[in-house]
Amino acid sequence: MISRRQFIKLTSSAAGIFVSGCQTKPFKTTTAHIVIIGGGFGGATVAKTIKKLDPSIRVTLIEPKSHYTTCPGSNWVLAGLKSLKSLTVSYQQLSKQYNIKLIKDKVTFIDPYKRSITLSTADKINYDRLIVSPGIDFRWDTIEGHNESSTHLIPHAWKAGIQTQILNKQLQNMKNGGKVIICAPPNPFRCPPGPYERASMMAHYLKRHKPKSKIIILDAKTQFSKQSLFMEGWKKHYGFGGSNSLIEWHSITDNPVVKIDVKNKRVETDFGDTFNADVLNFIPTQKAAHIAQSSGLCDESGWSPVNHKTSESTIHSNIHVIGDASIQGPIPKSAFAANAEAKVCALAVVSLVNDIELLDPVWINTCYSLITADQGISVAMVYKLNQQGKITKVKGAGGITPNSKEEILSLEANYAKQWLTNIISDSFK
Amino acid sequence: MKKSFIKTIILLILTCTNSNADVSGKSIAYACYSCHGDNLNNINQSNTLSAEKLENSLLAFKTDKKYSTIMNRITKGFSDAELKAVAIYLTE
Numbered sequence: 001m002i003s004r005r006q007f008i009k010l011t012s013s014a015a016g017i018f019v020s021g022c023q024t025k026p027f028k029t030t031t032a033h034i035v036i037i038g039g040g041f042g043g044a045t046v047a048k049t050i051k052k053l054d055p056s057i058r059v060t061l062i063e064p065k066s067h068y069t070t071c072p073g074s075n076w077v078l079a080g081l082k083s084l085k086s087l088t089v090s091y092q093q094l095s096k097q098y099n100i101k102l103i104k105d106k107v108t109f110i111d112p113y114k115r116s117i118t119l120s121t122a123d124k125i126n127y128d129r130l131i132v133s134p135g136i137d138f139r140w141d142t143i144e145g146h147n148e149s150s151t152h153l154i155p156h157a158w159k160a161g162i163q164t165q166i167l168n169k170q171l172q173n174m175k176n177g178g179k180v181i182i183c184a185p186p187n188p189f190r191c192p193p194g195p196y197e198r199a200s201m202m203a204h205y206l207k208r209h210k211p212k213s214k215i216i217i218l219d220a221k222t223q224f225s226k227q228s229l230f231m232e233g234w235k236k237h238y239g240f241g242g243s244n245s246l247i248e249w250h251s252i253t254d255n256p257v258v259k260i261d262v263k264n265k266r267v268e269t270d271f272g273d274t275f276n277a278d279v280l281n282f283i284p285t286q287k288a289a290h291i292a293q294s295s296g297l298c299d300e301s302g303w304s305p306v307n308h309k310t311s312e313s314t315i316h317s318n319i320h321v322i323g324d325a326s327i328q329g330p331i332p333k334s335a336f337a338a339n340a341e342a343k344v345c346a347l348a349v350v351s352l353v354n355d356i357e358l359l360d361p362v363w364i365n366t367c368y369s370l371i372t373a374d375q376g377i378s379v380a381m382v383y384k385l386n387q388q389g390k391i392t393k394v395k396g397a398g399g400i401t402p403n404s405k406e407e408i409l410s411l412e413a414n415y416a417k418q419w420l421t422n423i424i425s426d427s428f429k
Numbered sequence: 430m431k432k433s434f435i436k437t438i439i440l441l442i443l444t445c446t447n448s449n450a451d452v453s454g455k456s457i458a459y460a461c462y463s464c465h466g467d468n469l470n471n472i473n474q475s476n477t478l479s480a481e482k483l484e485n486s487l488l489a490f491k492t493d494k495k496y497s498t499i500m501n502r503i504t505k506g507f508s509d510a511e512l513k514a515v516a517i518y519l520t521e
Binding site: 049052336339340343344346347359360361362363364366378380381382383384394396397398399401402408411412415419422423425426 | 456457462465466467499501505506
């Protein structure tokens with residue numbers, strides 16, 4: 001027995017296939033093969049969603065790691081609220097439950113003309129459509145004296161896992177009265193509220209264990225995400241603005257960090273000002289990850305331009321780019337956004353391979369941050385396409401936590417924790 | 430001449446309205462899953478939520494008759510028809 005609604009759904013989609021089938025090809029003869037590069041929030045979600053929408057499509061997910069450690073929640077490790085283990089998921093469940101072929105390898109080359117990718121083993125795989133969700137890489141060319149090879153001493157901790165562990169260990173080994181410097185990157189970068197939540201979580205730890213210490217944020221920007229809410233929280237909990245504040249924030253937009261003395265954990269700015277740290281957390285300027293660059297999927301900005309309705313690259317057809325690597329502003333680069341972009345991409349790809357009409361897309365993004373263990377804040381937005389086919393904020397929607405009463409911020413903290421559990425499940429399970 | 434002009438205008442209005450058309454319940458539902466999980470496990474534990482009840486609840490958030498930290502901000506991004514459509518999609 002099928003419900004009225006199921007009946008309408010079935011008949012309307014059958015009619016859709018029939019009508020569009022008349023226009024182009026009469027039968028869907030072969031099974032489409034979708035290949036996905038990258039198993040972060042974007043890649044895992046798009047793999048799962050395609051299989052949920054149309055189990056007949058063959059989906060292959062290529063990811064070099066066997067496990068993924070989520071960036072969301074990784075700042076909470078610094079406050080002792082989470083273990084890295086609790087943020088780590090395997091791909092086995094995703095692969096088994098949704099019949100997704102998993103290849104543990106790295107893609108070295110994309111041939112958009114032959115529609116094939118090459119793995120590090122030199123094996124080639126053909127695709128009908130390719131979805132690239134590779135995340136970010138860092139621009140080391142802007143800094144003298146520091147690069148990938150010294151990140152074991154100066155961690156960025158902007159990809160969660162070993163880097164988070166290094167930063168956490170350094171914080172725990174620091175003396176009471178020590179100085180932490182966080183260098184916050186210029187826009188655009190992954191997780192706009194991240195550096196400020198990190199300062200909050202470090203302060204939460206230091207307040208209890210090493211109260212004479214100080215966190216200094218040197219910021220490449222003049223303003224930052226949820227600034228008013230962060231500063232209000234810092235004032236209330238960490239003495240922000242006073243002489244004994246645990247957190248100081250300095251904008252150094254016109255005088256950026258240009259040099260790092262790795263051995264002495266000293267940063268130097270363009271005008272020659274120097275700052276010494278006991279723990280130096282330098283978060284570099286960012287760009288789309290290497291494979292997007294080397295495949296010619298990026299423009300001069302270092303990020304990948306895409307058609308906002310389908311997330312198909314405007315440079316190479318049949319290749320879609322989602323997540324942090326893609327240009328989908330005004331949507332920020334976040335795990336939540338990558339998950340939302342993955343769903344829009346999956347709905348579009350399933351329509352495209354089945355030759356049925358595209359649905360109008362919609363995106364929701366909410367960025368939660370913790371100020372203390374049980375006080376949280378958020379910023380949210382709903383996005384739709386405008387008449388020009390560009391992503392735009394829906395007027396009247398979204399915004400920051402409506403008021404900063406303790407009970408509201410306590411609810412926000414609870415929702416932040418629930419959200420993390422739910423989005424990990426929605427993306428990876 | 431006049432008639433065809435009016436026709437063109439009507440057609441133009443229809444086309445514009447069409448490109449501003451409501452987003453489908455399906456597209457919205459997938460966006461909801463990011464927070465609520467794909468079984469809506471945290472709002473429909475007993476699986477007894479009706480489309481009407483959910484729609485009324487979403488409309489109450491949108492018009493601030495019901496308070497929440499986040500749902501008021503999210504529901505304001507959707508037309509009443511879109512909230513109805515997603516309520517139906519999520520409960521069928």
